[in-house]
Amino acid sequence: MKKVEAIIKPFKLDDVKESLSTLGVKGLTVTEVKGFGRQRGHREVYRGAEYQVDFVSKIKIEVVMEDELVSDAVRVIQEKAKTGQIGDGKIFIIPVDNAIRIRTGETGKDAI
Amino acid sequence: MTSPSDELKNARSELVSLFSAGEVSETFQENYTEIIDHYFRRSVQESEAGQKLFRDKKPFAMVAVGGYGRRDLCVHSDIDVLILFDSKVPFSAKRLAEDIFYPLWNLGLDLGHGIRCIKDCLTLASENLEALTSLIDARFICGESPLYLSLTERLGKRVLPKKGLTFSRWLEEQNQMRMAVFGDASYLLEPNLKEGIGGLRDYHHLLWLTKAFFHLRVPKDLEYSGVLSHKEYEDLESHLKFIHLVRNHLHQGSARKNDRLTFDYQERIAQSLAFQDLDGLLAVEQFLGQLHVSMASIKSLHRSFLFTHFPGSRRNGSDLVQPESLRAPFHSDQGEIHFPSATAILSDPLLLLDIFAEAAKAGLPLSLESKRLVREFLYLVDEPFRTSKRAARGFLSILNAPNAFDVLDQMLETGFLCFFIPELEPVKDRVQFDHYHLFPVGRHLLQTVRHLKTLHQQRDILLADIFLDLHDPEPLFLAALFHDIGKTGKDHAAKGALLIRNILKRFGYDRKKMEDVYFLVHHHLVLAETATRRDLNDEKIVVQCAGRVGTIERLKMLYLLSWADGRATGPRAWNDWIANLVLELFFKILHILEKGELATPDASRRVRQSMQQVRKQIGDLLSPAEGEAIFEVMPPNYLLETSPRAIARHVTLFRRLREAGSKGLESAFCLEAEAAPASGTYDVTFLAKDRAGLFSDVAGVMALNNINILSARIYTWRDGTAVDIFTVTPPLDPIRTEEIWERIKEDLAETFRGKIPLSERLQQKAKPTILFRKNTLTRQTHVTVDNESSDFFTLIEVFTDDRIGLLYQITHALFTLGIDIRIAKIATKADQVADVFYVLDLDGQKVLEEEKVQRIRDVLLQELSKS
Numbered sequence: 008m009k010k011v012e013a014i015i016k017p018f019k020l021d022d023v024k025e026s027l028s029t030l031g032v033k034g035l036t037v038t039e040v041k042g043f044g045r046q047r048g049h050r051e052v053y054r055g056a057e058y059q060v061d062f063v064s065k066i067k068i069e070v071v072m073e074d075e076l077v078s079d080a081v082r083v084i085q086e087k088a089k090t091g092q093i094g095d096g097k098i099f100i101i102p103v104d105n106a107i108r109i110r111t112g113e114t115g116k117d118a119i
Numbered sequence: 120m121t122s123p124s125d126e127l128k129n130a131r132s133e134l135v136s137l138f139s140a141g142e143v144s145e146t147f148q149e150n151y152t153e154i155i156d157h158y159f160r161r162s163v164q165e166s167e168a169g170q171k172l173f174r175d176k177k178p179f180a181m182v183a184v185g186g187y188g189r190r191d192l193c194v195h196s197d198i199d200v201l202i203l204f205d206s207k208v209p210f211s212a213k214r215l216a217e218d219i220f221y222p223l224w225n226l227g228l229d230l231g232h233g234i235r236c237i238k239d240c241l242t243l244a245s246e247n248l249e250a251l252t253s254l255i256d257a258r259f260i261c262g263e264s265p266l267y268l269s270l271t272e273r274l275g276k277r278v279l280p281k282k283g284l285t286f287s288r289w290l291e292e293q294n295q296m297r298m299a300v301f302g303d304a305s306y307l308l309e310p311n312l313k314e315g316i317g318g319l320r321d322y323h324h325l326l327w328l329t330k331a332f333f334h335l336r337v338p339k340d341l342e343y344s345g346v347l348s349h350k351e352y353e354d355l356e357s358h359l360k361f362i363h364l365v366r367n368h369l370h371q372g373s374a375r376k377n378d379r380l381t382f383d384y385q386e387r388i389a390q391s392l393a394f395q396d397l398d399g400l401l402a403v404e405q406f407l408g409q410l411h412v413s414m415a416s417i418k419s420l421h422r423s424f425l426f427t428h429f430p431g432s433r434r435n436g437s438d439l440v441q442p443e444s445l446r447a448p449f450h451s452d453q454g455e456i457h458f459p460s461a462t463a464i465l466s467d468p469l470l471l472l473d474i475f476a477e478a479a480k481a482g483l484p485l486s487l488e489s490k491r492l493v494r495e496f497l498y499l500v501d502e503p504f505r506t507s508k509r510a511a512r513g514f515l516s517i518l519n520a521p522n523a524f525d526v527l528d529q530m531l532e533t534g535f536l537c538f539f540i541p542e543l544e545p546v547k548d549r550v551q552f553d554h555y556h557l558f559p560v561g562r563h564l565l566q567t568v569r570h571l572k573t574l575h576q577q578r579d580i581l582l583a584d585i586f587l588d589l590h591d592p593e594p595l596f597l598a599a600l601f602h603d604i605g606k607t608g609k610d611h612a613a614k615g616a617l618l619i620r621n622i623l624k625r626f627g628y629d630r631k632k633m634e635d636v637y638f639l640v641h642h643h644l645v646l647a648e649t650a651t652r653r654d655l656n657d658e659k660i661v662v663q664c665a666g667r668v669g670t671i672e673r674l675k676m677l678y679l680l681s682w683a684d685g686r687a688t689g690p691r692a693w694n695d696w697i698a699n700l701v702l703e704l705f706f707k708i709l710h711i712l713e714k715g716e717l718a719t720p721d722a723s724r725r726v727r728q729s730m731q732q733v734r735k736q737i738g739d740l741l742s743p744a745e746g747e748a749i750f751e752v753m754p755p756n757y758l759l760e761t762s763p764r765a766i767a768r769h770v771t772l773f774r775r776l777r778e779a780g781s782k783g784l785e786s787a788f789c790l791e792a793e794a795a796p797a798s799g800t801y802d803v804t805f806l807a808k809d810r811a812g813l814f815s816d817v818a819g820v821m822a823l824n825n826i827n828i829l830s831a832r833i834y835t836w837r838d839g840t841a842v843d844i845f846t847v848t849p850p851l852d853p854i855r856t857e858e859i860w861e862r863i864k865e866d867l868a869e870t871f872r873g874k875i876p877l878s879e880r881l882q883q884k885a886k887p888t889i890l891f892r893k894n895t896l897t898r899q900t901h902v903t904v905d906n907e908s909s910d911f912f913t914l915i916e917v918f919t920d921d922r923i924g925l926l927y928q929i930t931h932a933l934f935t936l937g938i939d940i941r942i943a944k945i946a947t948k949a950d951q952v953a954d955v956f957y958v959l960d961l962d963g964q965k966v967l968e969e970e971k972v973q974r975i976r977d978v979l980l981q982e983l984s985k986s
Contacts, residue, residue, distance in 0.1 A: 017700065018652045039696040051706050058581050060706075064699040092656035093964035 008103040008119065009077050013068045014040070014096040015088040020066050022087040027070065030079055033119065036069040044097065065096060071103055071119050123161040124222030130154045131226075135194060138367060141391070145360055147367050152190040155198055156183070159219065160261045168214035177209045178263035182270070185231070188256035189326070191319075193363065194370035195377075198223070199231040199253060203266050206236050229376060237270050245278050248289045252323070255330050279331050286331060287429050290324050305415035306562040308407065308550065312366045313378040317414030319366070321421035322359060328429065346424070348491065355420060358413035364392070365410060380410075400549070408548035411559055419532045423487035426455065449477050455486035464492060468499035469509055472539065475530055476513040479520035485529055493533040500538040511626035514539070518596045524569040527600070531561055542618050546606045558687070560603050566687035567599040571679060581702075582682060585675050594632050595676040597623070598639035599683055605640075616641035638673060639680055646681040650700035655707060658911045659837065662755040664704070665711040666723040674712060678705045707910045714908075722759055732763035737770055749773065752837040756942065760832060761844070765804075769842055772806045776840070780808060786871045792860045794849070800829060801847050809841035811939050811961060815930035817843060819877035820866045822924040823884065824859060825851050831926070831945040878931065881924040902979045904972045906965060912941060912957035913966040915975060919983050921952045929954065932982045936975055937961050 015023060020037065027035060041062035051058045072080060081098055089095055108118040121129070134150055137143045143150055159181050163169045172179060185199035186192060202212065202219075212234050223230045235243070244251040254274055259267040279286070297314050304315025313319045329335045335344055342352035368388045369380055380388075389406035396402050445451050448459040448470070456478050464470050471493055478485055485493070504510060517526050530536040537544040547561035558566060574586050589595065601622065605615025619640045623633045645667065653660045668674045681701055685693030730750055737746065749770055750758075761769070772789040779787035788807035795802050805817055814833055821828055827848040834842045850859035869875050905914040915938075917929055926945060933940060933956065942957035960966050966975065 016654060018654055039694075041696060041699060053581060053584060056580075056584065060699070060702065062699065063703075064696045090654050090656065091963040092654065093959075093962075094656060 008071060008106065008115070009074055010069060010071045010101040010103050011077060011080050011084070012070075012099040012101060013084045013088065014042070014044075014065050014098075015068065015084070016090065016094065016096060017064060017066050019088045019090075020068075023068060023084055026083040026087050027068075027080060030076065030083060032070050032072055032076065032080060034070070038067045038069070040065050040067045044094070063094060065094075071106055073116060073119070122222070123158050123165060124226060126161070127154060127158040127222075128226055130157075135371065138194070139371065144364050144367075147194075148192050148363060149190060151192045151194075152183075152187065155187065155192065156260050158223075159200070162219045162222070163261055166215055166218035168211055168218050172209065172211060172215060175209075175211075177204065177211075178266065179204050179212070179215075180262040180264060180266040181260040182267055183258045183260050184233075185253040185256055188253070188258040189323075190258070191363070193366045195229065195375055196370075197229045197231050197376065200260075201232070201240070201257070202234045203240070203262075203270060204234075204236045205266055205269075206238065208234055208236055208239075237266065237273065240270060241273055241278055244274060245282060248282070248286060251278065251282065251286065252327050255327050275334065283332065287328065290328065291425075291429075293320075294324070303418070305411055305418045306558045308558070309379060309381050310410070310414065311379045312362055312369065315414070317418035317421075318378075319359070319362060321417050322355070325421050325424055328424075332428070346428075347420070351420060351491075354416060358416050361409070361413050362417075368392070404550040407550040408559060411550070411562075412548060415532065419490075423490060426484065427487045445481055445483075446477060449474060451481070451483055452486065454483055456481065456483050456489060457486050458489050458492050461492055461496075464496050464499070468496070468504055469507065469513075471496060471499065471535065472504075472510050472513045475526050475535070476516050478529065479517040479522060479526045482522050484525070485533075490529065490533050493535055497534055497538045500535070505539060506625050506627075508627060510539070511628070514626070515593065518568075518600065519593060521572060523596070524565060524572055527565050527568060531565060540622060542601075542604055542622060546604060549606055558689075560606050563687050564600050564603060567602065567680075567683045568596060570683035570686045571596065571599050574679070582679065586679060589675055590672060591632070592676075594635035594639060595679060597636045598643065598676070598680055601636075602640050602643045602680065602684060612641055612644055635673060635676070638669075639676055642667060642677060643680055643684060646677055646701050646704055647685060647697065650704040651697060655700070655703055656911065659755055661704070661707045661910070662711055665708040668708060668712070669723075671709065671712050674705070674708055710910055726755070726758045729758065729761075729763045729766065733766045733770070736763065736767040740771070741774075752840070754834055754836065757834040757836070757842065765844070769804065769806065772804065773840060773842075776806050776808075786868075788867065788871070790860070790864055790867065792856075794856075795846070798846075799849065801826075801849050803843075803845040803847055805841075805843040805845070807841050809835050809839050811937070812931070812934040813841055814843065814940050814943065815927055815934050816870050816877065817867065818930050819881060819924070819927035820863055820870055820875075821845070821847065822881055822927050823866060823875075823877065824863050826863070827921075827923070828926050828945060831943055833940065833943045835941045877927065881927060884923065900980060900983045902976050902983075904966070904975055906967060906972075909957065911965070912959060913972075915956045915958055915979075917952070917954045917956075917979060917983070919952055925952060925983075926954070928982055928985075929979065930956075932978055933958065933975075936978055938966065938975065939963075 013023070017039075024035065024037075041064050043062055049060055051060055068084075070080065077100060081100070084098055105114055106118040107114050131151070131154055134143065134147070134154060138147050163181055169179075180203045182188075182201040182203050183199070184201050186196050187198050187200065192198065202216065204212065216232070216234055220230060220232055240254060244254050254270070257267070257271060294316070297320065298316055301311040301315040301318070303317060304310030304312065305317035307315065311318055325341075326338060329341060329344075329346055333344060333346065335341065335346070339352075341347045341355075342349055347355065365380065365388060366378065368391055369377055369384055372384050372387055385407060386403045389403040392406060394402035394406045397405065400408075445456065448463060449456050450459070451457065456474060458464060458470065458474060474485060474489060474493070517523055517530075520526065527536065530539075531547070537547055543561065543564075547559070549560040571586075571592075574583050577583060586592065597619070601619045602615060603611060604618050604622075605611040605613070608614070616637050620633065620637050623636060628636075645664065649655075649660065649664050655661065665674075668677060678701070682693070682698070685697065685701075733750075734743075734746060741749070753766075758766070768791075772791065776787060776789050786807075788805065790806075791804045793802050793804075794800075807813060818828060818831075828845050829848065830846045832844045834844075836842060850856045852859065866875060870877060900919040901917070903914075903916045905916065908914050915933070919925070930940060930943075937960060938958045939961055940956050940958050944955045946953050958966065960971075966972060
């Protein structure tokens, strides 16, 4: 089981979400996040005064899935989230030990 | 015979089922109170311990207190009751309590009880103000009535006179606490029916204060004693009825004492109350709208009452204003503005607006009486009133005043605002049943104004700076107050823009400023929508946005409006995350507008015109859809800088290229050369699928064939087509030009296949010979790398002496550095060259790393110093 975590541009959320569910991903978590990567924060000057813009607003998607799905999921996220421009984001793949559905107590594959 | 508790149980469940069937909706509290009273009467009578107490000359009285005392029992309200003894509570009272109270607990009712003597009650009341309020509501049920009378008399004579001021101050504190904890129920979408501002508690406060200070006994006395007018009392009664009804449904639906009307109950209750979907308004939205009206009315009554009768509760500072600063004919009394008389209004109806203008100017509120008069004379606000110059002037002065929000609030509350601007009426109470909008529209509009008026209190200094920079904030305030006026259906921004034009025409408003307001209303969603739904790194998106905005002044107003609108909608509509995106868009548009080339109204007009001409010229060649798709991939600066004739030509070449591409000829290209006799130069057009190094190859082949590039404009269309337009010196041999262009094409094809080592060949060619002497007038070469000027590209500027193959040298060096040239502006003046390249790295990103920037500079300088 893996957790696929993707930081993407906000306006790409719908595309990514849609293609993931077509793949058979059963649920995902979406968070509005702020941060910076190569894009860095930057300074804006307005009438001589400087305003530091430290972070860039992004969307974080988290999906836990079976190993077989991971390569397809990564492929569609990359396909859909890509604009070729700066700040398209990143995808992380993280091993997951186990999952438990709180309501039923099911574990592992059944719980995702 | 059934026991008292069984009787109570049956009667109660019968009453509740009647209520569910919609039978006793208005009298439920009365009926329920009666059932409980009956229980106490019977159980006292039938209690062995109770009768013994009477026989032992230890009489007592059953007293209902709190809500039960007021006969306001809802389905799951607490039942607060007191067993009152004269001077001492006898030991056997415990038995009595067991007889009377235990069965109630067994039934699962929430019982609050006390067993006290009169003196203890009074001590408690003077120590604990909450206990005092519950005793103020005391009502006799059964037993020894003189005990009850003695309690209320001593409460009125000994406790209240001493506690009066503390009591009213305590209530004031309670109000502040309620505001902080429960918020203003008269516009919250999940209001607390009891404790929220505008909730039942407001009414309780009013009752307590009148009972404590004016010695009123029952609610009806509010009218008899003249505290409220007949109409006010009638309104109060009907609003209370409605809120109680809702509360009963809520208690029943949630099966517990619950006063917060959360989303999950609203639809069901709206249905129970027979609201129906109508005119695009959901039943639940209408229900909530009506509830807000009721709560706003109670809030307003409560506030005015406090203000009139308890001046101590007034906000600080209002007594600083000098009464003489008021303009005639108004006067102030205790910090409130009064009409001279009712007849004055009849002879000059515009006083109805003047009084608000005066309130804005003096920073004082209208008195309760003044508000009453405004309500009464609303019918005088007719068409001549609305179109009068004086009214328009007065209204604008209110909107421009620092305390506009408070005054608009009173205008809304008295109904004046909707009479003066009838367009507001259909949207005022409109509620949107979602988690996004926190307020009904009317309230939301006022909140938007409030946010703009309190900009200076924001931590964000940028907002305040932008605001201070505005030449004239009036259009912004107007737009803030009216931006959602079209919210009667879909596409509310466009609808609202038309409405606002009518309103402002009625005012005789300045034409130019009217267009600003129209623009702001029409586009008030553009920034937030673009920022969250579109790619802000796509130059075309930002340029289009900038084109719509047009001027920097409008951009500033639009930004402030987006911010205030978002803030006034709710935390889901506006948070740091969204603010960040909108700010980014704001600056990008600002930069484009400041540079002024792409987004001026003139530029967008020229682009539109040129697109039209292109359509005309190629109309029969492509379907309209195909044509639009091609326009869509053309970058804004290309559209602006290229003539319609040339664009049409490029489209033809583009299609030819695409055909070749579809046959798998990836390295296909088109080259056309055309003499420009006037200047003695040639115009060369080159199209190919873009790749890194393409431009340097073309420049190299030209140099190889003795063609000197005088200027170049290179564009990359959004589908990855490179379109390069060169102005070049003519081929050396004027007779064989065609042949030379053909050779250049061949060389290009060879080069693309990797068959010609351009660098080597050019180096050889550039070697000084007897024929070409090395230029000795070498000036300093400059290279700058600029990441500030454009939000989308890194700019590399090169100033150096012209020489054969120079462009190839530069562009080839950039290619080897992994730099992709997206736009190039080549200009040669005499021997001096100033080239500007708009570049990205191979990942499509600006070149931001300091090391890489340094390397670009070093490599270029080194390369250019070679010869």
